[in-house]
Amino acid sequence: MKKLPIVAIIGRPNVGKSTLVNRFTGSRTAIVHDEPGITRDRLYQPSFWRDRDFLVVDTGGIVFDDDSEFLPEIRQQAMMALAEAVAAIFVVDGQEGITAADEEIGNWLRQQNVPYFLAVNKCESSEQGLIQAAQFWELGLGEPLPVSGIHGSGTGDLLDAVLSCFPPLDDLPDADETEINVAIIGRPNVGKSSLLNALTGVSRSIVSPISGTTRDAIDLQIEHQGQSYRLIDTAGIRKKKNISYGAEFFSINRAFKAIRRCDVSLLVIDALDSITDQDMKLAGRIEEEGKAAIIIVNKWDALEKDSTTIYKYEKMLRDRVYFMYWSEILFVSALNGQRVKTIFDSIQTAVKEHRRRVSTAVINEVIQEAVAWYSPPTSRQGKQGRIYYGTQVSSQPPTIALFVNDPKRFNDTYRRYIDRQFREQLGFQGTPLRLIWRGKRPREVEESKLNRATRV
Missing domain, CATH: 3.40.50.300 (P-loop containing nucleotide triphosphate hydrolases)
Structure with missing residues (x-):
């Protein structure tokens, strides 16, 4: 191309x-x-x-x-x-x-x-x-x-x-076909346009203290260390009840579409405001769309700090945005460029994991080891859950189907345990992981028993 x-x-x-x-x-x-x-x-x-x-x-x-x-x-x-x-x-x-x-x-x-x-x-x-x-x-x-x-x-x-x-x-010069789409998402005035300008090194978006300066979803193609990126600066997303029909309504629709078409989302948070309910809703939107994500804490230079501030801040974020525990957190300053360039390395890692595929053999090894350490729960009637096998059915985000005797026999605690085992053994940093629990129909169970008996 x-x-x-x-x-x-x-x-x-x-x-x-x-x-x-x-x-x-x-x-x-x-x-x-x-x-x-x-x-x-x-x-x-x-x-x-x-x-x-x-x-x-x-x-x-x-x-x-x-x-x-x-x-x-x-x-x-x-x-x-x-x-x-x-x-x-x-x-x-x-x-x-x-x-x-x-x-x-x-x-x-x-x-x-x-x-x-x-x-x-x-x-x-x-x-x-x-x-x-x-x-x-x-x-x-x-x-x-x-x-x-x-x-x-x-x-x-x-x-x-x-x-x-x-x-x-x-x-015409050749174009890079392996382009990575990166959406910059956040509330108004958290520094999204400043971050875009810092990443590109040019004044690409208008920066102003006036809330709602950016209206369109601004696309910009750049190259960093041989990799092509499309950066998408979006309008600040306010609470739904505060949005009236007009320019802001269309701007926010563009921002949501940017999330859907990106490979990785940068969720920008204002360090001075901590994390708000609206930030958490945006994080939930990114997770629902199944997108890789990095949490960017901007304006870190403006916060008064001591040797323990960064650890306390990160723990607070992990506690509040617990459903995005897989996302990396970066503390940056778009104003002076502090740690901005490290964002590209994190994007590369997140996108690689988001597109990753794992063989069925490896997945079943993880399942066998997990079940050996912690057996599936047993009901009051003495019926125990069984995981027959698992396989990855898609990527972006990685999605693994687990074939079990009855999905109802696996409570939330055990499901979280299996999810944690996959992440500890296989990684998947920076991307959501979907687990689909599929129950076998009676005929499939009988066939699997017959196949095991035949092998014996």
Whole structure:
């Protein structure tokens, strides 16, 4: 496979850039809402046209004469998108006409070293669209192309023009097919975007003390020591009762989807806040999805400590997030980079264990030894549980089926004992382990007895 060319979508706020991105990609990944400034960071999405695959990067609305809130950071993100793009699409609003902001962006775009195309959006009517687009000749940016992000009209002609800027396939560098997807999950303002920037070494996500700065799920491909990673920065997830329908609602849905499509989740916790009920719910969501996970305690540098603080803190975490006892805990500071690079080693370990497969012979050796040390419980009627054999039926997460005479004869204590034996003997650090207790039907039991008698 080849690394994909990048096409940057730029323009002032609320001209329909994200709608156009969703049209190009055939998805609804980019958040579309009738409110300016929804998109803030760079959002990459795969697209395909004719015989070429490429990436479309959605950017926030550019405003040059205002430095309030996130606008300077949004401009910086747009500039970084242009720096890596093979072509840019400048989106304007055909219904509103030319504005002073369009002229400013046009003047700035002429100074950039990237081919660009002028897309006049919201031209839903073909005849009226030509009239709406004609007025944009005044910008002096070449032929204005009327398009409709909602209906898709004119987008084919636009993409035909963009494809002319793509380098030949033979000139593209090779891509790494063993990419690891890493989702950064946590409550608002725990330092997820700061951690992403620390891991990459660049200002990839906007960092602000204002809660809810990140809205989209921000994808970023990087390479570390020869391994390719896709890091996914997500919006902070608040309690459900505090979420109203709108931009935040869509942002949190993107965050939950990021958990489902990742290989490993980094659950970020604020060291100053300790662990909250919401952190525990997010940990439960990761465990339910069966994802490998690492608990990241961020802002560790800001906590007053003595020689025993780290041990007490870890014990408190283990006690509260007891269902993720298999997860590694790392104490880091995204602000000064303390122990941030060690996260990559932990990711490698967790992903390896998450994808691991163990032979049936090894699994049954563990079962035999476990049963020899601690026999299955016996009911009041004198009926004892029996484990006939076990086998791994899937990975990601590792799932082992245990075939027994009756699952009801194995209480929670014994099931936890068997789970602990598998982990002590086989590892599986950093990943959940699924045990499926399957009872044999009477016919299968009789057949197994007959087979044993025949062997004798």
